[in-house]
Structure formats: structure tokens, C-alpha cells
Amino acid sequence: MPLYDYKCHHCDNQFEARHGFNDDAPPCPRCDSTDVQRLILSAPTVAGGMLTHPGDGQNASKEQLQDKWSEETPKLRKKLVDKLGEDTVRKYAPTLGSE
Numbered sequence: 001m002p003l004y005d006y007k008c009h010h011c012d013n014q015f016e017a018r019h020g021f022n023d024d025a026p027p028c029p030r031c032d033s034t035d036v037q038r039l040i041l042s043a044p045t046v047a048g049g050m051l052t053h054p055g056d057g058q059n060a061s062k063e064q065l066q067d068k069w070s071e072e073t074p075k076l077r078k079k080l081v082d083k084l085g086e087d088t089v090r091k092y093a094p095t096l097g098s099e
């Protein structure tokens, strides 16, 4: 069972209690008050939740992105043409250009 830290609002006593997650808070061992608050002392801090890895897309230069784009665009266009037909692609995706 997990160990919890509590603080008593009545007498300011801080104490630890071990009990099940869904159990009610135990009364203060000093004054028997049930006006206690669970303290979150050891919870791990989630710092931002996101880790950035250097060189993982973040640092790609504009040139690299453009290279990638000009490499991918014809492939994408061809895929669309295969699927939808030349006319449809020309009509709906003129920015993809034609070869």
C-alpha cells in the first residue's frame, strides 16, 4: 500500500499514513481530527512533458526542408494523379505544379 503524507488543519501536525488509494483519509494521530489534507510531496514533476532532441527536425535548415519538399512533391503529385486523374489534381491542387 502506498504511503501518504498528511497535514492536520486542526493542530498543524504532519504525519504519514499507509492505506489504500481509495480509502478515506485517516484521522490525525495527535488530535484525532479528520480535518486533514493529503500532501503531494514526492510526486514527480512533469517538466513540460516534452523533451526536445537536438537534431530531430528542430534544427533542420530551410534548405534541407526545401530539398525534402521538392523531393516529396512530385511523388505526392504522382500518387494523386494515379488516384484522381490529371485533371482533378490540376484543378484542386494547382500548387503541386506539373512536371
Ligand SMILES: [Zn+2]
Binding pocket: 008, 009, 010, 011, 012, 013, 028, 029, 030, 031, 032, 033
Ligand atoms: Zn491534528
